[in-house]
Every structure is written in structure tokens, then in C-alpha cells.
Amino acid sequence: xxxxxxxxxxxxxxxxxxxxxxxxxxxxxxAMQEVKCKPEQFPAEAFDEAGYELxxxxxxxxxxxxxxxxxxxxxxxxxxxxxxxxLKSHDGPDLPKEARAIGATVDGVRVWSLxxxxxxxxDDPHYAYKxxxxxxxxxxxxxxxxxxxEVPFALMGDFNIAPLDEDNGDPAVVPGASTHVSPxxxxxxxxxxxAGVTDVVRPLVPAGYTYWDYKQLKFPxxxxxxxxxxxxxxxxxxxxxxxxxxxxxRKGDAPSDHVPVLVELALSEDDDDLPMIFG
DNA sequence: ATGTCATCATGCTGATGA
Numbered sequence: 001x002x003x004x005x006x007x008x009x010x011x012x013x014x015x016x017x018x019x020x021x022x023x024x025x026x027x028x029x030x031a032m033q034e035v036k037c038k039p040e041q042f043p044a045e046a047f048d049e050a051g052y053e054l055x056x057x058x059x060x061x062x063x064x065x066x067x068x069x070x071x072x073x074x075x076x077x078x079x080x081x082x083x084x085x086x087l088k089s090h091d092g093p094d095l096p097k098e099a100r101a102i103g104a105t106v107d108g109v110r111v112w113s114l115x116x117x118x119x120x121x122x123d124d125p126h127y128a129y130k131x132x133x134x135x136x137x138x139x140x141x142x143x144x145x146x147x148x149x150e151v152p153f154a155l156m157g158d159f160n161i162a163p164l165d166e167d168n169g170d171p172a173v174v175p176g177a178s179t180h181v182s183p184x185x186x187x188x189x190x191x192x193x194x195a196g197v198t199d200v201v202r203p204l205v206p207a208g209y210t211y212w213d214y215k216q217l218k219f220p221x222x223x224x225x226x227x228x229x230x231x232x233x234x235x236x237x238x239x240x241x242x243x244x245x246x247x248x249x250r251k252g253d254a255p256s257d258h259v260p261v262l263v264e265l266a267l268s269e270d271d272d273d274l275p276m277i278f279g
Numbered sequence: 280a281t282g283t284c285a286t287c288a289t290g291c292t293g294a295t296g297a
Contacts, residue, residue, distance in 0.1 A: 009297085010285055034297085036285070061286045062296070118297060160297095213297085214283035257284080257297085 145196025
């Protein structure tokens with residue numbers, strides 16, 4: 001199985017690029033973030049024609065997550081247990097939470113496409129929301145990986161955190177003053193890694209960024225950040241045979257500001273592609 | 280240079296979010 005994550009920054013703007021990538025790289029499952037549309041606005045036909053089905057969670061022009069898959073998408077959830085809402089986005093507990101998570105089972109793998117809140121600034125309510133959101137995700141991950149350790153489980157997406165100093169190549173992102181690199185955010189990320197999942201890409205791709213701001217020639221200067229990750233349970237991680245950060249997807253016409261991160265698993269998909277030996 | 284990009288609405292320009 002070849003499975004990837006990509007913050008596409010508007011699927012309506014990027015659909016050609018995204019489907020081209022899926023076909024060219026023989027991707028079986030794609031977790032998308034920032035699709036920036038409602039399900040009825042999602043360009044589903046292009047995915048259908050390329051042989052992918054979709055699960056989409058989008059409420060408005062902000063955020064929005066989706067999963068595309070060649071195999072059937074089962075048991076879809078649009079939030080994880082305990083996931084908080086952002087106070088400014090609703091006036092009460094009955095109103096919908098932001099569309100930042102979608103989980104589904106594909107070929108026996110439990111996959112989450114996650115768009116972690118940005119935080120905006122260290123003194124913004126969005127920053128506290130980000131930490132609360134990560135704490136709830138950590139508790140869910142601990143419960144899930146301990147109660148069903150045999151199920152391969154993966155958190156894939158834009159975590160909006162550069163966990164290590166080497167993950168931040170942007171001089172405008174200053175430790176002590178900026179989000180994405182503050183100690184509480186990094187501690188939240190490490191707590192998640194201690195709750196039953198590990199970064200399956202870093203051992204295979206030790207260096208490299210996944211995001212470059214559109215402004216100030218950040219990509220030509222290579223002043224990027226590594227903030228998109230695939231965190232897998234033991235049952236997932238032990239199947240990983242390869243990983244690639246597709247840096248070239250930041251080039252050319254109308255790129256997203258993030259690039260896809262692809263992981264290959266030894267896990268067999270289903271028998272559809274195999275010869276019919278037994279008739 | 281607060282230098283780009285995407286979206287929506289008080290809509291063809293500004294506000295919001297990243």
C-alpha cells in the first residue's frame with residue numbers, strides 16, 4: 001500500500017495537480033488537509049475518473065479534510081473522541097466544530113487526516129485551542145493504540161509544529177516568539193509520540209522540509225519548515241518499507257505551499273490486482 | 280515591503296486566515 005498526506009490548500013484550485021500526483025506515484029490512499037470547501041463543492045469527478053473514492057469533511061471555506069482511496073473507505077468519523085471546538089467558531093456546545101479531522105478504515109488500516117490548529121500567535125486563544133486539541137488527540141491515540149494494538153493506525157497531516165530545531169529553516173519563525181516552535185507545542189508533539197505512535201518518515205528521510213511560505217521567496221531560499229508528518233502505531237510502523245517527501249511538488253504552476261509526504265507499506269491491499277491462480 | 284495565496288462578501292476591493 002502506498003499512502004500519502006498533503007495539505008493541498010484548496011482542492012478546487014489544485015485538483016489537476018493532486019490527481020496527476022496520485023496517478024504518477026501510484027498512490028492508493030491520500031489524506032488531504034485544507035480542502036477549503038464543502039463536500040458538494042469538492043471536485044469528486046476527477047477522483048472518480050482516476051479510480052478513487054472519497055470521504056470528505058468540510059463545513060465552509062476554512063479548513064476541511066478528506067481521504068481519497070482506491071479501496072473502499074469504511075467507518076468514517078469526522079472528529080476523534082474528546083476533540084475540542086474553537087470558542088470563537090461557535091457559541092455553544094451544539095454547534096459544529098471546525099473540520100480538522102476525518103478518520104476511516106482502508107484495507108484494514110485506521111487512517112486519520114488531521115489539520116492541527118495553527119495557533120496564530122502565542123497570546124491568541126487559538127494557541128490554547130491548539131494545545132487542547134493536541135492533548136485530546138494524544139488521549140485518543142493512547143486509548144486506540146492500547147485497546148486495538150493489532151490494527152495498523154496512522155495520524156497523517158499538517159501538525160503545524162516543527163518539533164526539532166532542524167525542522168525550522170525560516171528565520172522569521174523565532175523560538176520564544178513564534179508559534180510552531182514553542183516549547184509547549186513541541187512538548188505536545190512529543191507527548192503524542194509517547195502515546196503509541198512514531199514518526200515513520202524521519203528515520204528514512206532524516207532531512208528536508210514539507211512547507212515553504214508563499215511569501216518572500218521562501219522556497220527558492222529553502223527557508224521552509226517540516227510540519228507535515230505520518231505518525232504510525234507499532235503495527236503500522238513495522239510495515240513501512242519506504243518514505244519520500246515530494247519536494248518537487250512545490251515547483252511549477254500554482255503549487256500548494258505544502259508538499260506530499262508518501263509512505264510505502266509492505267501490507268498487501270486486496271487480491272484485485274493479483275492473478276487468479278485458483279480460478 | 281505586511282513582499283503570496285485562497286476565499287467570501289457589506290462583491291471587482293477589502294477582510295480573514297494561513
